[in-house]
Amino acid sequence: MARIGATGDGGCRRLALSDEDRQGRDRLLGWMRKIGLEVRIDKIGNMIGIYPGHTDAAPVMLGSHIDTVASGGKYDGALGVLAALETAETLRDAGISPRRPLAIIAFTNEEGSRFQPDILGSCVWTGDTSLDDAYRIVDSEGKSIGDELRRIGYLGDVEPGFLQPHAYLELHIEQGPILDAEGGGIGAVTGVQALWWSEINIEGEANHAGTTPMHYRRSASVAACRLVMIARALTDEIDGLVANVGRMAFDPGNVNVVPRRATMTLDLRHPDDATLSGAERSLATSIGEIERQERVVVECKDLARFAAQPFDSRIIQCVEESAKALDLNVRRMVSGASHDAQIMATVTPTAMIFVPSVKGLSHNPQEFTRDEDVVAGANVLLTTAIRLAEEA
Amino acid sequence: MARIGATGDGGCRRLALSDEDRQGRDRLLGWMRKIGLEVRIDKIGNMIGIYPGHTDAAPVMLGSHIDTVASGGKYDGALGVLAALETAETLRDAGISPRRPLAIIAFTNEEGSRFQPDILGSCVWTGDTSLDDAYRIVDSEGKSIGDELRRIGYLGDVEPGFLQPHAYLELHIEQGPILDAEGGGIGAVTGVQALWWSEINIEGEANHAGTTPMHYRRSASVAACRLVMIARALTDEIDGLVANVGRMAFDPGNVNVVPRRATMTLDLRHPDDATLSGAERSLATSIGEIERQERVVVECKDLARFAAQPFDSRIIQCVEESAKALDLNVRRMVSGASHDAQIMATVTPTAMIFVPSVKGLSHNPQEFTRDEDVVAGANVLLTTAIRLAEEA
Numbered sequence: 001m002a003r004i005g006a007t008g009d010g011g012c013r014r015l016a017l018s019d020e021d022r023q024g025r026d027r028l029l030g031w032m033r034k035i036g037l038e039v040r041i042d043k044i045g046n047m048i049g050i051y052p053g054h055t056d057a058a059p060v061m062l063g064s065h066i067d068t069v070a071s072g073g074k075y076d077g078a079l080g081v082l083a084a085l086e087t088a089e090t091l092r093d094a095g096i097s098p099r100r101p102l103a104i105i106a107f108t109n110e111e112g113s114r115f116q117p118d119i120l121g122s123c124v125w126t127g128d129t130s131l132d133d134a135y136r137i138v139d140s141e142g143k144s145i146g147d148e149l150r151r152i153g154y155l156g157d158v159e160p161g162f163l164q165p166h167a168y169l170e171l172h173i174e175q176g177p178i179l180d181a182e183g184g185g186i187g188a189v190t191g192v193q194a195l196w197w198s199e200i201n202i203e204g205e206a207n208h209a210g211t212t213p214m215h216y217r218r219s220a221s222v223a224a225c226r227l228v229m230i231a232r233a234l235t236d237e238i239d240g241l242v243a244n245v246g247r248m249a250f251d252p253g254n255v256n257v258v259p260r261r262a263t264m265t266l267d268l269r270h271p272d273d274a275t276l277s278g279a280e281r282s283l284a285t286s287i288g289e290i291e292r293q294e295r296v297v298v299e300c301k302d303l304a305r306f307a308a309q310p311f312d313s314r315i316i317q318c319v320e321e322s323a324k325a326l327d328l329n330v331r332r333m334v335s336g337a338s339h340d341a342q343i344m345a346t347v348t349p350t351a352m353i354f355v356p357s358v359k360g361l362s363h364n365p366q367e368f369t370r371d372e373d374v375v376a377g378a379n380v381l382l383t384t385a386i387r388l389a390e391e392a
Numbered sequence: 393m394a395r396i397g398a399t400g401d402g403g404c405r406r407l408a409l410s411d412e413d414r415q416g417r418d419r420l421l422g423w424m425r426k427i428g429l430e431v432r433i434d435k436i437g438n439m440i441g442i443y444p445g446h447t448d449a450a451p452v453m454l455g456s457h458i459d460t461v462a463s464g465g466k467y468d469g470a471l472g473v474l475a476a477l478e479t480a481e482t483l484r485d486a487g488i489s490p491r492r493p494l495a496i497i498a499f500t501n502e503e504g505s506r507f508q509p510d511i512l513g514s515c516v517w518t519g520d521t522s523l524d525d526a527y528r529i530v531d532s533e534g535k536s537i538g539d540e541l542r543r544i545g546y547l548g549d550v551e552p553g554f555l556q557p558h559a560y561l562e563l564h565i566e567q568g569p570i571l572d573a574e575g576g577g578i579g580a581v582t583g584v585q586a587l588w589w590s591e592i593n594i595e596g597e598a599n600h601a602g603t604t605p606m607h608y609r610r611s612a613s614v615a616a617c618r619l620v621m622i623a624r625a626l627t628d629e630i631d632g633l634v635a636n637v638g639r640m641a642f643d644p645g646n647v648n649v650v651p652r653r654a655t656m657t658l659d660l661r662h663p664d665d666a667t668l669s670g671a672e673r674s675l676a677t678s679i680g681e682i683e684r685q686e687r688v689v690v691e692c693k694d695l696a697r698f699a700a701q702p703f704d705s706r707i708i709q710c711v712e713e714s715a716k717a718l719d720l721n722v723r724r725m726v727s728g729a730s731h732d733a734q735i736m737a738t739v740t741p742t743a744m745i746f747v748p749s750v751k752g753l754s755h756n757p758q759e760f761t762r763d764e765d766v767v768a769g770a771n772v773l774l775t776t777a778i779r780l781a782e783e784a
Contacts, residue, residue, distance in 0.1 A: 176603030195602070197647050208754045209636035209659045210587065211568030211728030214627045216752065221637045222624050225617035232614050235606045244601035245613045247645045255589050255638045255657040255695065265647040267601045303647065336603030360608065362600045 001027065001066065001082060002074040011365025012074055016067040016109035017045070017145065022152035024066045028081065028106060035089045037104065041156025043131055044124040045108040045149050048163070051088040053101040053389060060388045061165035061348070062087060062381065063105030064172060065121070065340060069113040073367025075374075079355075080171045081106045083378040087385050098389035100166055107340045108154075114139045122343035125160045161347075167315055167388045168344040171353045171381045173369050175337050177360030184373060185329030186380055187354030188319040191310035192335045192342040193240075193271040196280060197303035199263065200227065204296040206252060206260035217258050221250050223294040224262035230286045231266060234279055241270045241279055242336070265303065271334040273308045309342040312349035315388070319351050322383035328376050337362070353380050393419065393458065393474060394466040403757025404466055408459040408501035409437070409537065414544035416458045420473065420498060427481045429496065433548025435523055436516040437500040437541045440555070443480040445493040445781060452780045453557035453740070454479060454773065455497030456564060457513070457732060461505040465759025467766075471747075472563045473498045475770040479777050490781035495555055499732045500546075506531045514735035517552045553739075559707055559780045560736040563745045563773045565761050567729050569752030576765060577721030578772055579746030580711040583702035584727045584734040585632075585663040588672060589695035591655065592619065596688040598644060598652035609650050613642050615686040616654035622678045623658060626671055633662045633671055634728070657695065663726040665700045701734035704741035707780070711743050714775035720768050729754075745772050 004027060005013045005020035014020040028047060032039050037049030050059065064080025084104040091098065107125070112118025115137045123129040135146030149155040174180075179187055204220035231243040244267040250259035268283075270276040287298045316332070323330035333354065335342075341352045355377035358368040396419060397405045397412035406412040420439060424431050429441030442451065456472025476496040483490065499517070504510025507529045515521040527538030541547040566572075571579055596612035623635040636659040642651035660675075662668040679690045708724070715722035725746065727734075733744045747769035750760040 174603065175600055176605070177608050178605065181608070193602070207752065208567055208729060209634065209638060210585070210661050210730075211566065211754065212634070212752055213568070213570065214634055216569050216573070219636070221620065221640065225620035225624075225637070228613065228617035229621055232617075242601065242604070242606055244611070244648070244650050245617070246601060246642060246647045246649050246651060248613065248640050248642055250638060250640055253639045256636070256659050257638050258636050259638060267648050269602055337600060338602075360599065360604055362603065 001078045005068065007071065007365060009365040012068045012072050013070055014066060014068045015070060015114040016111065017148035017152055018114065019152070021067055022154070025152070025154055028066060031085055032104065035085070035092055037088060040158045041154055042158045042160045042162065043156055044121055044134055044160050045154040045156060046121045046125060046160060047106045049088070049104040051091060051102040051104070052097065053099055054097045055099050057100045058164055058166040059101035059103040060385055061103040061105055061163070061168045062385055063107065064170050065107045065110035067109055067111050069111050069363045071365060072363055073365055075173045075367055075369050076175065076362065077110055079173060079369070079374065079377070083171045083381050086378055087382045090382055098386060100389040100391070102385060102389060103163055103165060110340055115145055119338055119340050119343055122340035126343055126347045127161060128343065131160070165348045166391065168341060168348050168350040169315070169353070169381060169384055169388070170339060170341040171355070171377050172339060173357045173367070174354040175357055175360070175362035177357070178333060179354060179356035180358050180360060182331070184356050185331060186323040186376060187333040188316050188323065188330055189311060189335050189352035189354055190316055190332050191271065191308060192338060193269045194273045194276040194308035195304060195306045196268045196276060198266045199301045199303050200266055201299045202262040202296050204258070204260055204294070207258040209256045209258050212258060218295045220259040220262035220296060223290050223296040223298070224248060224264055226290050226294070227287065231268070231283065234282060238270065238275060238279055241268070241275070243268050269336065271308055306338070309345050311341070311345055311351040315349050315351035318387055319353055319380060319384050322380050322387065325383060326376070326379050328380065353377055353384070393470045397460065399463065399757060401757040403759070404460045404464050405462055406458060406460045407462060407506040408503065409540035409544055410506065411544070413459055414546070417544070417546055420458060423477055424496065427477070427484055429480060432550045433546055434550045434552045434554065435548055436513055436526055436552050437546040437548060438513045438517060438552060439498045441477070441480070441496040443483060443494040443496070444489065445491050446489045447491050449492045450556055450558040451493035451495040452777055453495040453497055453555070453560045454777055455499065456562050457499045457502035459501055459503050461503050461755045463757060464755055465757055467565045467759055467761050468567065468754065469502060471565060471761070471766065471769070475563045475773050478770055479774045482774055490778055492558055492781040492783070494777060494781060495557060502732055507537055511730055511732055511735055514732035518735055518739045519553060520735065523552070557740045558783065560733060560740050560742040561707070561745070561773060561776060561780070562731060562733040563747070563769050564731060565749045565759070566746040567749055567752070567754035569749070570725060571746060571748035572750050572752060574723070576748050577723060578715040578768060579725045580708050580715065580722055581703060581727050581744035581746055582708055582724050583663065583700060584730060585661045586665045586668040586700035587659070587661045587696060587698045588668060590658045591693045591695055592658055593691045594654040594688050596652055596686070597650070599650040601648040601650050604650060610687045612651040612654035612688060615682050615688040615690070616640060616656055618682050618686070619679065623660070623675065626674060630662065630667060630671055633660070633667070635660050661728065663700055698730070701737050703733070703737055703743040707741050707743035710779055711745055711772060711776050714772050714779065717775060718768070718771050720772065745769055745776070
């Protein structure tokens, strides 16, 4: 799979519904058929390969996505789809037919790099996003998802959500440094943390930076930097809170002019909704102080807001037990990034399995996970899938 | 003068050596001749009108500039030239011939908005900048100062610095809020403060803003904002120190990516060279702490550095006494901005007279000084000029 869209620097570029995505889908389709799966393509292009059980009970669904960001790595997404395929192939090779079928799924446009928003295929699967709305989404060249699905031949005929799974399981690289720093092992993911993205505008007053005494200034740059330091201090106070200011600009932007305006983004996340709300309230109080003391006006506009999505405790425990049964180190952890699993978790018992990302590199051609960790993760997926597929 | 290059919003646009500058120079030339001054244009386009004294002793030079920034006001520069002209006209109308001649000067390209650097005409006058170097300076369209001087007809034939004045006096708006906030009055300017402009680059590491725990981050944005707050705190500790961060940018600049790089400018000024150097050393120590604690690399590149330029104590005192003789409030103050006077001060006894800028607005079409303050400033200029022109 990594050969398709290979960028020559170890990375991959398979943007959703591009020619490279089509080639990746064609290869996946060939592999699904080769091991005898019954393949269905739904109306948003999600690809589902079904490995039969010996009953018609609700299937255990395993998967992830094969699209990548513009300058991505080999593992993000593809690992979860290929390990799911490997699970089905292993059962077939061993002649095992579990009680429940397995449904191997590759979701459309998880990354959101070409078409926004991200995690779209799972949102359409659950009904959070309508097919009509999804079809109308266009890329930067004005090409729509509907047209591009048709062009690459993956506008399927079954309704998204046509299966109601018994459980959903997703193997993924951590995309963070924790497992790697702890010497490896498996992450039993307990959920996806809550997120608040805000654009913050600060209005002060432009002034001559040489002639205006400090106490006359209403500096938007000082106010903005105070806010950054307050957010940083809050992460020391509140365990598990992360904060990032990724963008900042001052107007008019001259060395010798006190900025009249500062615009910045804030990314604030915590595993617990109430704690994140508390952090937001604390920030709002500090913003009020900054407004009074620096004599500026601060406005926050939400860019994104996602509630924490806890996973199913039974499935998490099943992942842990599977890892222990394989003599692997396992720790519970929260996912810092978004995944299709957080959407599936709203309709079916769900958990994720993380494997280490060396140095935490993510969305980067140098993204790397050692073969032994890939194998360990795939074995936990297999073991957990069999346990779930044998459930009554 | 304000009608030439009027921008319709109360402001003026007479960029150096533009057609509007030519029209302004033509009008000034006409006024100089009308009151009988002997006019000389030097090789950098400085315009000098000489009002005779009854001896050939070194003249008292009065002036400023008539070029403006792109979106400037009516008063910056033009006030000093027109009040100097008014001084000569008043003497002529009163039939007074002082011991020393007066030399009324309008310097070329004080603002530096079209051609960098600024305060060029005075630097060529004193020999700090050579004529050849000045002629080769080009604007953003590649037009040179030499060619533009010729085009507008102000490439004169006398050598810059052909006069060695007895003293130099410049009336100017404050461009800051101090006199206005104190209810008006005259500023007897004691000098121009020292200045250090720096571009600061901070190298950290890009990381996922959701999956990377805070203590793994090497955030360039946090390091940059710490530095801004340290500079701000330093202005609380050191009386008279002013600091401004006017520009800031993060790379890659995404809401959910911890910035790998921050670039910012710092403008630091103080009336005393040693105190400014002390502030720089204190900042350097703090930068070392930031580098260790935030695990980033900080590099500072000088953009500009000017030593403090004290004015002549005798001339300052003469300005003060003139203001008091006119029953005006007067206070000593340092100029926060640069002026031709700081260059003239290196070759001749110099001082400046400030009048209030309402709300400190500067380089702004709304720049405003009340008529009564304009008249007061011109009277102080006249009185001081007569005192100096009668000196032995």
